[in-house]
Amino acid sequence: MKQLIPTSVNKEELITCVQKTFDEGVCCLYVSVEDYTKEFRGLGFKKYEDGYYLDNNQQSYIYMIRCLNGHLYTGWTNHLHKRISAHLNKAGAKYTKAFGPCELVYYETFKTKQEAMKREYEIKQYSKKQKEALIHE
Secondary structure, eight states, X not given: OOEEOOSSSOHHHHHHHHHHHHHTTOOEEEEOTTTOOGGXXXXXXXXXXXXXXXXXXXXXXXXXXXXXXXXXXXXXXXXXXXXXXXXXXTOSOHHHHHHOXXXXXXXXXXXXXXXXXXXXXXXXXXXXXXXXXXXXX
């Protein structure tokens, strides 16, 4: 879900690292509170309870989360970390509010919202057994 990035680099090297990492398909970069330095300011990192995150907003995602009752919830988003945080804080979908807490067990990345929504629909048609197989591939 998230990838750590080096913190002992100058701002120019940091920007190059962020771009390269997103080009490789990583959806979210993470920096701990302890490692967040002035070089990260102005790059769009957002502070959350456990650190700073930067989502690759040029992509869309489908994801599956497992609720406390064992059920799998499938959704799509263009801000993966923000959406998962919403589910964890019971501010997400009505279903996960009722059956939370939950954990992210699977995600896929897409270039467009339309591709993600199409794949979400496809996965929602799967049986639980098929979803479990997808998770464990």
